[in-house]
Amino acid sequence: MEISKSKSHLKRMPLSERVFDIGIKCLFALIIIGILYPLWFIIIASFSNPQAVANGEVLLIPKKINLEGYKALFSAGLIWRSYLNTIIYTSVGTLFQLVVNLPAGYALSRKELVGKKWVVAFFTIPMFIGGGLIPTYLNIKSLGLLDNPLVLIIPGAVSTYNIFVIRSFFKENIPETLWEAAQMDGCSTIRYFIKIVLPLSKAIIAVIGLWVAVGIWNSWFDAMIYIKNQDLHPLQMILRRLLIINEGIGSGAASAAGNASNEMMRQRSEMMKYAAMIVSTLPIMCVYPFLQKYFNQGALIGSVKE
Incomplete structure (x- = not known):
């Protein structure tokens, strides 16, 4: 029809x-x-x-x-441990960032927040001015987070951009009359946020959660800088090391002409490269379709605007 x-x-x-x-x-x-x-x-x-x-x-x-590429990839000793590490870092890090950023975004959306302009400026400045790698490293060291899994979760927990997106979503989609009605019923601010605001904010929670999860899942630079213990490395760090090693082997094999074993090593390197791409992206690709329906409501309505 x-x-x-x-x-x-x-x-x-x-x-x-x-x-x-x-x-x-x-x-x-x-x-x-x-x-x-x-x-x-x-x-x-x-x-x-x-x-x-x-x-x-x-x-x-x-x-x-x-399937030789997958067999060679998963035969590496640390691959399964790093996979578990990444799942833990992504799950805990995403939850922690939501716990930190959602209340911050809600607080900035309230008209009665004291010193709101100064708080917004305090959050905005780090978006454009960073401390630099060396001061950040010294700060992480002074906090005792070197070779600590928490270094991949705590330092990046506050995201100014995500907070501003959350703030805009709350301002545009949570009616002020709900807060007035809750006050008449004797509801506290914390209870109102947990019982009323959060259940109405599934869209922005899904969007921010996916953004954060993808960022943590694909992250490897912080692990390279702050973590020396290979047992604590995330998946991307292990895959990067394997690909660099096999790339070197493949290049050396390609330069040695006429040797069948060298050609086999080069082919194995190519197979591992494609297998590593699939292994590293498959979980996110599986989760994304279930959250796609929230993107128009969460990302577009919650866009940064005044």
Whole structure:
């Protein structure tokens, strides 16, 4: 029924508008294909024979199914431990950032906040002026967070941008009349925030939670700077080390002509590269579709505006 209505509407449109409409749809279809195809290619390349990938035989479906890349990747001793570390860091870090930033955003959304302009300025300045790597390292060291898992959770817990997005969402979507009614019923500020505001803010919680989770999941620089103990390294740090090592092996093997074992090492390096991409992105790709429905409501309505 809806299709027939759209077709009849299209027929009633002038020729120039129909051509423009079809052109826009074709353009967006090409953009979608351009975004999705590289992702699909990485997936099928990780299951294909590297020689077939190098020869351009792999286009839409895997060729000569080969799981050696995944076997070599997961045979590394620290990969499973680092995977668990990343899951813990992401889960705890995301929860901690929500606990810190949601109340801060709510407080900044209240008109009765004393010294609101000064508080906003206090949050805004660090967005544009950073302390630098060396002072930050010395600060982390003085706090006793070196080689401590908390260094990947606590220092980055406050995000000014996320706080401002949360503040805007609360100002635009939580009616002031709710607070007035809650006051008449004797509800305290904390209870109002927990019992009324948070249940009405699932969209912004989902959006901010996903932003934070993706950031922590993909993070490796802080671990490289502050953590020396390999047992505490996140997944991205281990994958980075494995790829660098195998890249060096592959380059050395490629420069040695005519040796079958060297060619095999180069192919193994290529297989591990594609497998590492899939392993590192698969959990986020699985979670994202379930939170996508909140993005229009949370990210657009909660955009920074005054």
